[in-house]
Amino acid sequence: MRKDYHNILNVPRSATDDEIKKAYRKLAFQYHPDRNPHNKEAEEKFKEINEAYEVLSDQEKRYRYERFGSADDAGSIFDFGFRGNFDDVFNDLFGDFFGGQRQRERKGEDLRYNLYIEFEEAVFGVEKEIEIPKEEPCPVCHGSRIEPGHKPSVCKACAGRGQVRHSHGFFTINRTCEHCNGEGFVIKDPCKACRGKGTSKTKKTLKIRIPPGLDTGARLKLRREGAQGHGATTPGDLYVVVHVKEHPVFSREGDDIAVHINVNFPLLCLGGQITVPTVEGETQVTIPPGTQPGEVFRIRSLGVTKTNGYGRGDELVYLNITIPTDLTERQRTLLEELANEFNGDTDVTRRGFKEKFKEMFDWKD
Numbered sequence: 001m002r003k004d005y006h007n008i009l010n011v012p013r014s015a016t017d018d019e020i021k022k023a024y025r026k027l028a029f030q031y032h033p034d035r036n037p038h039n040k041e042a043e044e045k046f047k048e049i050n051e052a053y054e055v056l057s058d059q060e061k062r063y064r065y066e067r068f069g070s071a072d073d074a075g076s077i078f079d080f081g082f083r084g085n086f087d088d089v090f091n092d093l094f095g096d097f098f099g100g101q102r103q104r105e106r107k108g109e110d111l112r113y114n115l116y117i118e119f120e121e122a123v124f125g126v127e128k129e130i131e132i133p134k135e136e137p138c139p140v141c142h143g144s145r146i147e148p149g150h151k152p153s154v155c156k157a158c159a160g161r162g163q164v165r166h167s168h169g170f171f172t173i174n175r176t177c178e179h180c181n182g183e184g185f186v187i188k189d190p191c192k193a194c195r196g197k198g199t200s201k202t203k204k205t206l207k208i209r210i211p212p213g214l215d216t217g218a219r220l221k222l223r224r225e226g227a228q229g230h231g232a233t234t235p236g237d238l239y240v241v242v243h244v245k246e247h248p249v250f251s252r253e254g255d256d257i258a259v260h261i262n263v264n265f266p267l268l269c270l271g272g273q274i275t276v277p278t279v280e281g282e283t284q285v286t287i288p289p290g291t292q293p294g295e296v297f298r299i300r301s302l303g304v305t306k307t308n309g310y311g312r313g314d315e316l317v318y319l320n321i322t323i324p325t326d327l328t329e330r331q332r333t334l335l336e337e338l339a340n341e342f343n344g345d346t347d348v349t350r351r352g353f354k355e356k357f358k359e360m361f362d363w364k365d
């Protein structure tokens, strides 16, 4: 049974991230178990609110939910670190409320990765491995920043408290100790391997599944795969931006795939079969007699999987008339005969034109 997450959070489908966050905060605060002890109904409601927020607050999950009706499809695109969302909001919500025992998160930088995929890969979806730079705890000092065998010294300026007290008359103000940056200790022997940074640069391989139907500009968010700079308690996010390479034959028109086929003038007049490439292989298209230049033929359901999850677009076949520039003797003779046949008949109707052309064709046989 599909739950209506928008309804649960009481937000419109078009709600922005901010509106969703606000709605969630309001409801989570109202139904939080700490404020509603022994209230089964509130507990259920709280669970539901969290479930809705888990999906709608995550770009990728929301996308799936709104288009495919389910956020946790077996073909889920990424391994999500969902806790991130909640920690952020709960810090805002309850950090002060409950005495501030939660440490405020400091998020690392978001990273952007440009992923180039082939046209067919965008049409059918694809799994890709990408290599991203990653900062990991230094393997020598395990992130402590201290050369192994040494110890940090207690900061003398703040006596290890991390804060210093300034008195202004009646007031005392606590300030972060500048000497130790609030850490309460100083490192006299920084780790040589990482030069006291506590991190080392490596590379990480990530598997990404690109769902079918994405086009250039589509953005996938991988939670917590961004940078974890010095001082950040949580890594930033990684945004994978999709770029679809141009195809020599096909191009996209939304969910439809366009293909341009060169045909000669007699074919449009007389009609016939043409072979048309599609992303599923070649197929035959019947051109009726008297087809006008500019007419588009539609092959149903051979386009791109619609991102709303319902069916596929079509393939659009555009016919280009080619005018030969290197006629053989025989072709020239036949065209001259045809021209004579049409002589003075510059305002031919479509029907009359076709008849005459047929005559010529019969005569040629």
Ligand SMILES: [Zn+2]
Pocket: 138, 139, 140, 141, 142, 143, 145, 146, 191, 192, 193, 194, 195, 196, 197, 198, 199
């Ligand atoms: Zn180190």
Ligand SMILES: [Zn+2]
Pocket: 155, 156, 157, 158, 159, 160, 161, 162, 163, 177, 178, 179, 180, 181, 182, 183, 184, 185
């Ligand atoms: Zn200090």
